[in-house]
Amino acid sequence: MFELLGLPLDASAHGPKLDQMTVVVHWLMLFLFVGWGSFFAYTLVRFRKGRNPKADYTGVKSHVSSYLEVGIALFEAVLLVGFAVPLWAERVNEFPADADAIVVRVVAEQFAWNVHYPGPDGIFGRTDIKLVSAENPLGLDREDGDAKDDIWTVNQLNLPVNKPVIIRLSSKDVIHSFGLPLFRVKQDVIPGEVIPLWFTPTMTTAQIIEASTKTVSISAADTSNTVLLAMVAQADYATTDGTAILARGDSMTPEAILFLVKAGIKEVKAVHSTPAEIACAQLCGLGHYRMRGFVTIQTEEEFKAWLAEEASYL
Ligand SMILES: [Cu+2]
Known part of the structure; x- marks a missing residue:
């Protein structure tokens, strides 16, 4: 079943x-x-x-x-x-304690996900709606002491593996829905409310890619196969005389598919280009279809390195 x-x-x-x-x-x-x-x-x-x-x-x-x-x-x-x-x-009801979890704010808007990390101090800095602009989508007040080390991203949610995550959801405009299909999370985001949710990722993105990689048979007719065109190769492919066609991680383009077929390759190992997404699950306006974010699950060390890298831009 x-x-x-x-x-x-x-x-x-x-x-x-x-x-x-x-x-x-x-x-x-x-x-x-x-x-x-x-x-x-x-x-x-x-x-x-x-x-x-x-x-x-x-x-x-x-x-x-x-x-x-x-x-x-x-x-x-x-x-x-x-x-x-x-x-x-x-x-x-059974939320983990903030101290035992990674706490992230996610603020939805038409049509993006703004992600807010509290930085090394663990405290979210002050945000003010008057400060919201294209360069400062969260309206973060950098003058505030707690905000100085805060990190924010748009449409990119990085999390460590095997650690509980608490996400506090809010919206700047209309009702959205924060959907993470791979993590069995879906929660409506209501303007004027802060709604918490929590889950524990058990696989890193690398493991997700490995588990989601499929062997797909290809033919010349697949140059317009949208499922295939949304995938990336998971192995290197070359013609019989050794000319490279596709390297691991390359997108499946119509040209590449034609070259593969010409080279007599009938099957490719491929995976969806964004195996873990944040999907808005609420028809929130004309741009709803493009309201997608990306989830990257990292090892504890990778996550710390990522936070440090983001902090270095401040
Ligand atoms: Cu939406």
Whole structure:
């Protein structure tokens, strides 16, 4: 069932429980669909006019259908009270302490994600709506002592692996939705509210790329295959006489695909160019489609080095 649902790779600690819940609910729905569908077909035949020329005013006397309905209601109650509610409570009540987590502010706007890190002092500096400009999308007040070491990025969220992350979401304009499919996170962003969420990434971007790499068969017809064109090669490819066509990390362009086909290469190892994205999951305006950010999960050392590099630009 898991494969059938086409769920994306899971790279978060809480993801397997959510996926399991999704699978169980789908099994129940399949059972109900087949059950009620057959019952409907049965009644159409059993109570057809030919067999029942006169209405029967007593009707069915057996209680089988009532028992069935009670049984299904019980099963649904168990799913809800026993699984869904505790799972949800874990997501919204059992937040890790700020000290044990990476805390990041994400401020959504039409059509970008502004990411705010508190810097080495761990305190978010003052922001002021009057200071918001194209160069300062967060309205960060650099005069404020706590703001001096703050780091911000646009559409790029870097996080360390295996450490809880707390994200405080807010919006500058309309309702957006912060969606991280690989990390099983989706939360509406409401203007005027700060909404926290947390998760723990369990895979680095390098591991995600490795796990998402597919062997794709190619033909000359694929020069307009948008799925393939959004991918990058995960191996080096060359013609038989050794002329390089594609190197690992290169985009699959129509020209490259033609060269590959000409060189007799029928399969390529490739991966989506941005395997981990922040997708806005709320139709937030005309530019909604381009409101995508990128998530990079790094090892602790890589993350520290990245923070240091960003700090060096201040
Ligand atoms: Cu949006």
